[in-house]
Amino acid sequence: MAQSFRMKPPMGEDNGWWWQEAAAGRLAIQRCTQCQTLRHPPRPACGECHSFAWDHVTASGRGTLCSFTILHHPQFPGFDYPLIIILVDLEEGTRFTSQLINCAAEDVAFDMAVEMVMHEDPDGFRLPMFQPAKGAAA
Amino acid sequence: MSHALKDKAAIAGIGLTEFSKKSGVSELSLAAQATLAACEDAGLPPSEIDGFVSYTLDSTDEIELARTVGANDLKLFTKVNYGGGAAVGTILHAVMAVATGVADNVICYRAMNGRSGQRMGQGISGQIVSSDLVHWSWYMPYGMLTPGSWIAMIANKYMHRYGVTSEDLGRVAISQRNYAQSNPRSFFYGKPLTMEDYLASKMIAEPLRLYDFCQETDGGCAILVTSAERARDLKQKPAVIRGVVQASTRGQEQMTSYYREELDSLPEMELAARLVYEQSGLGPDDINAACLYDAFTSEIIMQLESFGFCGRGEGVDMVRDGALDIDGRLPNNTHGGLLSEAYIHGMNSIAEGARLVRGTSTSQPEGVEHVLVSSGVGVPTGALILGRD
Numbered sequence: 001m002a003q004s005f006r007m008k009p010p011m012g013e014d015n016g017w018w019w020q021e022a023a024a025g026r027l028a029i030q031r032c033t034q035c036q037t038l039r040h041p042p043r044p045a046c047g048e049c050h051s052f053a054w055d056h057v058t059a060s061g062r063g064t065l066c067s068f069t070i071l072h073h074p075q076f077p078g079f080d081y082p083l084i085i086i087l088v089d090l091e092e093g094t095r096f097t098s099q100l101i102n103c104a105a106e107d108v109a110f111d112m113a114v115e116m117v118m119h120e121d122p123d124g125f126r127l128p129m130f131q132p133a134k135g136a137a138a
Numbered sequence: 139m140s141h142a143l144k145d146k147a148a149i150a151g152i153g154l155t156e157f158s159k160k161s162g163v164s165e166l167s168l169a170a171q172a173t174l175a176a177c178e179d180a181g182l183p184p185s186e187i188d189g190f191v192s193y194t195l196d197s198t199d200e201i202e203l204a205r206t207v208g209a210n211d212l213k214l215f216t217k218v219n220y221g222g223g224a225a226v227g228t229i230l231h232a233v234m235a236v237a238t239g240v241a242d243n244v245i246c247y248r249a250m251n252g253r254s255g256q257r258m259g260q261g262i263s264g265q266i267v268s269s270d271l272v273h274w275s276w277y278m279p280y281g282m283l284t285p286g287s288w289i290a291m292i293a294n295k296y297m298h299r300y301g302v303t304s305e306d307l308g309r310v311a312i313s314q315r316n317y318a319q320s321n322p323r324s325f326f327y328g329k330p331l332t333m334e335d336y337l338a339s340k341m342i343a344e345p346l347r348l349y350d351f352c353q354e355t356d357g358g359c360a361i362l363v364t365s366a367e368r369a370r371d372l373k374q375k376p377a378v379i380r381g382v383v384q385a386s387t388r389g390q391e392q393m394t395s396y397y398r399e400e401l402d403s404l405p406e407m408e409l410a411a412r413l414v415y416e417q418s419g420l421g422p423d424d425i426n427a428a429c430l431y432d433a434f435t436s437e438i439i440m441q442l443e444s445f446g447f448c449g450r451g452e453g454v455d456m457v458r459d460g461a462l463d464i465d466g467r468l469p470n471n472t473h474g475g476l477l478s479e480a481y482i483h484g485m486n487s488i489a490e491g492a493r494l495v496r497g498t499s500t501s502q503p504e505g506v507e508h509v510l511v512s513s514g515v516g517v518p519t520g521a522l523i524l525g526r527d
Contacts, residue, residue, distance in 0.1 A: 009275030012267035069290035070344040079281040099280050
């Protein structure tokens with residue numbers, strides 16, 4: 001298996017399941033099974049009703065760009081710069097931090113429509129990234 | 139209950155080491171130098187120190203420092219979490235101890251080889267699982283590995299919403315750099331900054347350029363807190379603590395509170411403002427100068443709004459009006475701040491707050507009665523108001 005530069009998340013009880021979903025190609029959103037509130041990042045209990053019972057839904061992968069930053073420096077091995085990091089408001093209502101790909105730095109804009117693509121590293125590690133939504137204005 | 143702390147304690151001494159990029163000594167040595175300097179400044183023997191408070195990120199344990207400076211019985215030793223968010227929180231813990239009789243003379247300290255040793259934001263590694271590491275892991279795999287990358291996301295949203303430009307950030311950087319020209323301790327002493335220099339500086343994490351970032355510094359700073367009564371008998375004019383609070387709000391993360399509905403304000407700083415004004419019985423109109431935490435220039439503009447010096451979205455107007463300059467409405471970071479003096483995690487800004495109250499800043503505005511000092515931005519934070527006795 002190829003070496004990867006990417007810092008891997010520690011896989012604990014509260015977050016490991018989410019990465020297993022990503023490994024299976026899905027962008028998961030945790031859901032409280034008592035009050036149905038969606039939450040991200042995952043936590044062991046619901047901040048609304050305090051239930052520890054949860055499952056998850058699979059996000060459609062569609063969303064709009066809430067904010068972004070374009071990273072130039074320092075440059076870490078393995079990442080392509082300028083590196084576009086985004087906050088996506090998913091259509092389900094939660095927000096997700098990710099990377100925007102297949103988009104030139106000068107074309108990034110607030111409120112642009114984006115869609116999820118599952119990225120896979122040479123070592124097989126998968127994580128959700130986003131690209132401009134097909135059919136959306138460039 | 140919080141009013142029980144008002145005017146009970148004072149900063150009686152401040153101590154600093156030399157600021158450099160390579161101290162050549164241990165962080166314990168820096169902490170000890172700063173502590174002894176604070177005691178000397180106050181005219182209080184180190185043997186009378188009975189409490190030490192620092193940051194969880196500080197490598198020097200309280201008892202190591204106590205042994206090194208020859209302190210005796212300790213009745214308080216504690217560390218405050220969340221990076222620079224700890225800054226005035228250390229003062230709060232000292233004041234609570236002094237006001238309740240738990241301890242009499244407390245040293246708050248932060249000493250770091252912040253450039254030559256462990257640098258900030260170097261990330262995580264290893265197989266340890268903790269809630270904090272899980273938190274960072276939502277960002278690190280994407281290459282968000284530095285404080286600048288985390289803050290830029292909020293800065294960009296805020297600037298987009300309110301029409302804040304790169305030149306506006308530059309105005310903040312230049313205002314503080316101007317103060318540094320009067321302060322020989324400052325890293326940028328003798329090195330003024332023009333708007334041209336600012337705009338030409340390297341883009342780091344859009345919209346933040348090199349000169350939007352604070353320093354990395356080797357150095358230490360200690361603040362001696364004692365009762366207001368005792369402070370009056372010591373060498374320096376007391377900087378009386380009118381109010382001091384910690385504040386964290388719903389949805390709080392360290393640096394990445396991205397999941398709140400609004401991203402263009404600082405809820406935890408607004409809470410700190412409300413609490414510190416309540417405790418002190420003062421309001422924005424009573425504040426004559428400030429040391430607002432400035433790991434990044436954008437944070438200054440946002441805090442002007444958090445602390446009620448103007449309305450939402452109006453911080454930039456204050457900056458354009460020169461409010462932060464020595465003859466402005468709110469002279470800010472008159473030592474040069476973390477941007478231009480040194481980055482001792484905000485402790486050096488508490489020292490400047492005390493100087494402003496004493497009337498001994500290297501850029502001393504006229505008629506300073508009350509000074510506001512804040513802790514780190516984008517993390518659980520706090521606020522402090524110092525007043526003339």
